[in-house]
Amino acid sequence: MVDNGIKKNILEKLDSLKGEILDNTLLISYEALSIICDITGEANREVAIFINRRGEIIDAVIGDYNTAELRQYSERRSEDSLSGIRCIHTHPNGYGMLSDMDISALKALKLDLIIAIGVINGIPQEAYYAYLSKKNSDYDTVCKGPFTINDFLSINAQDLISEIEKNYKIKRDNTFSVANDKEKAILVGINGLEDLDELKELLDTAGGIEVGRIAQNKHTVDNAYLIGKGKLKELKMEVQKKEANLVIFDEELTGIQIRNLERELDVRVIDRTQLILDIFAKRASSKEGKLQVELAQLKYMMPRLIGFGVQMSRTGGGIGTRGPGEKKLEIDRRRIRERVRELERDVDEIKKHRDLIRINRADSTFLVCLVGYTNAGKSTLLNSLSDSQVYVEDKLFATLDPTVRKVSLKSGQDVVISDTVGFINKLPHDLVAAFKSTLEEVVYANLLIHVVDGSNENYEEQIEVVNNVLKDLGADNKPTILAINKIDKNMSINSLYSLELRTNSDIIFISAKNKINLDKLLDRIEHYVNLNNKVYEMVIPYAEGALLAYLHDNGKIIKKEYRENGIYVMGEFDSIASARAKDYICQNQK
Template sequence: MINGNIDGIKKTILDTLENLIDYRIPKDKILDEFVVYTLLEVTDAINKEVLIVIDNSNTVVAVGVGDHKAATFPDISKRIKKRGLNGLMSFHTHPNGNPKLSSADMSSLLDIKFNLIGAIGKNSIKEPLINLGIINNDEGNLVVNEYGPFSINKLNQFHYSELVESVDSFLRSKIHVDTLEEEKAILVGVNTKSESILDIENSMEELRELTYTAGATPIDKLVQNKERIDNNFYIGKGKLEELRIMIQNNSCNLVICNDELTSIQLKVMETYLNVKIIDRTSLILDIFAKHAKTSEGKLQVELAQLKYRLPRLLGLGKVLSRTGGGIGTRGPGEKKLETDRRTIYKEIHILENKIKSMKNVRQQQKSRRIKNHIPVVSLVGYTNAGKSTLFNLLTASNVLSENKLFATLDATTRKFKNLDRELLLSDTVGFIDKLPHDLIKSFESTLEGLVDSDMLLHVIDSSNKNFLKQIQLVEEVLHSLKCSDKKIIYVFNKIDKMCDDFDSQASTIRGIKSMISAKQEIGVQELSKLIHKEIFGETIIREIKVPYFDTKYISSLHDLGIVLEEKYEEDGIIIKIQYTSEVEYLVQRYIQ
């Protein structure tokens, strides 16, 4: 994907720029001729600045297009470090041919803490010229020194590492207040006693955990009891003033609201409080953007973010600041939101088509599984219930497993042997109260794998006193996905630290149950036997006598993989078989 204003640019030119992404420049060079001439040729063709970002492995990780005066930096918030320089280099073209750095270039270098920034122009005979900007430490003050102009060869002979290391060491010893400040948050909620499954106390506690997961520090909280949420101020004007004083007293720079805000509410609150405002939906989307690893996961999150942000462009002031970084800025980034709505609709259409094509690939994989008769078991449950820990244990995998909400995002499927029978186990994203609607819609193509499952393992956190409400929420989502009629095993995890009154609450759940502790590996073998029984039926062991002339039948028993022992006698072969009720009709010929 090319960042920035790409309206009216020919597809061939966009393809040329996309070919730069993941291109690795030789390690002994700062830039090579291929990159420089590609950027200059595109600039000549479109008369716009073109920008690239290069990581510390000398790989081009992002490409952006601006206008004839400037190019907006792509979103690099995931790569920015809290201390020191960010390890990235950035180069951009100047359509007027002058390689001299502008004041905006130098400001960006100081704000984003690039290792270096470069401008590419041309001399009178159209040969490339490059100027470099590097941060220097002038007795404790950071200043930008400009070097050049260089030819490509002279540029690659320029030694800048000592300058960079000196400034990096200085910054690591001191957090720069303007751009590397820790995000300290006030959590705000409204208790309307509405249809939310969790009560306000537990909903706010969940918001606190989400805040930690996103990387911010919750300092305090403010809850107001109201019949309904205020259309303009969210919590009412009086409480808003109380919140403003709380922000000042705690030196906070972030407010996180427990409900989805409208563009008017965002704009009013940000204007009044003069800090960044994030709502619960934006927070969850940010966490998803942070944890998405696969191509499809990233596309789905980007689609959900664009759909969420489109009607809220009016109220996203500080969230979209160019160099602010932090929560709410991960994912597609500012570049899409600076373009008009028509362009965003176009982006949404492109993303939906890409996800649709990936869905077609999954349909082919599904058809192969059906052909091979491999049963599929899917793990579902509330976030942080321990699904990934159980998945790793059953499949001997190493999927990320942390005591954080939404540590796992991308659906993962692995084969595993269950009592000598092969199954597919799928780990899915966890659910949560007030899960954003746009996120569910975007992830439909992934979640529809649940519909194709032969069985669901509903993993439940036995240590959480609200596990019954969490079960209710998961079942509502399953119902919306039309898979509530699936065979379900309720897997009560973390039984080594179950909550008070667990037995009486668990007794209200009707259905097949299993008690385990995935972390302590308690009850997992029993769960495996239960899965086997529910999918394949009861295991039966018996002996049959098959005449020697029926070799085809003996061969079919071996093909089924159910033969345990064979003993040869004068009138036939005594065969000990182990099978389940699902294949009993295949072995009935010699059963007495």
């Protein structure tokens, strides 16, 4: 079985390298070197592996003679720094001397190092390496070699890369200077500049920094660039002036638009959806969260694959500079579709498991679900109500995976409070679809607490965004308490009180951080817990002592008698407690 002329066993050998962690003091381990040389000898093709500074092999590729696929690998956070990746590749002709294409790849990708090893019949012969050095305003290429394989394997990778990094650092004037580990972005919108404030918050959360913003008030969008040609020219000048290495659009872009914009601007271009997906990818910690994010990313990528494909092919120079080509795009499409189906099956299995938990919980627990705009303070509120330590940070989407905590009310009854992922304006459709099993917590909740950041001047728009998402999920008719949070900060109380009159909502003003009015919030939760309580008579078998204890803890016992066939109980219980004891309720009440 072959793939583009390459035997299956060779591809399996190559795949076995991916994810391997090497001793990061070595440029390459002897074992990894043996594998790529064996593959080179067997296939008579170049093999390249890419290693980050932690010693992890992040990819391994194979190409035709004298070529191997060049990809845009980088772990740098600034255009001014090296990529943090070294490329080690083989030359099947036995000569390790670096070619012009190798040097071009070094410059194009700003690799830490590019290393070539000559191979004859699977045996390594000699090694060369090259790196970039800064001299005045230009880059010099420094080439070293030949090295015997033993000498090459004895080189300390950490010391070498540290010295290279030292020689590469660039001193700039301070006009637009930012930390070297921050990507410098220009924000672009098609409404007013102030509408980009939230995009800036997303960028801050992702670890970048804004160096400028441009907006175009336009009713119709340009199919090729989204913005007009004049505004595109202005954006290009701004990119050069501010030395930006990233442009972020507040609107969703097509793959073709991304390709066209990157051609014109010569920097990376992403849209709001990509930025949110990137944040979610960093924040997801559970297996379920990671699966859901990957599913959303692949669904986003599928319709844009052609645009991204052309983008990948424009790197120029290096080991295998050809673009993916139509056949490669079809392979990528097929692999993405297969992975999407696999992820959907995995997520569906998790959903079934979650549904079972919900069914069991529904029979015994009153579920309260915290909802709200991202960064409204939901996790802080959960911590304060339950005395727990859910991760909290003053950034958008600080917590992603759902968290559930038990909270005791004054009456002694227990409720379960669930924290959900924060909502946001223009929340990507694929993300909502991927996280549906998580978001469905609100559908099965007995009560919603809609947490609102009262100190945010756009709180009403944020309330509307959350209400719209709840409507999409079919949870807009749930009993809801509007918890106006952060009353310890400056806010227009009169305006917020008028909101209570205008919406006829059940509103409580709180400070989750300083625990202000949380007792009132718990009282309102208890009100809803007992809202539909009814008086029931039942006879509990003596063998069901645990059920009797549960009824004591979760209801109000009015009368109790010990009878021959069991314990007679008359009490006031909610629908959850009565459902748990339904088999023992007296016949005249069923």
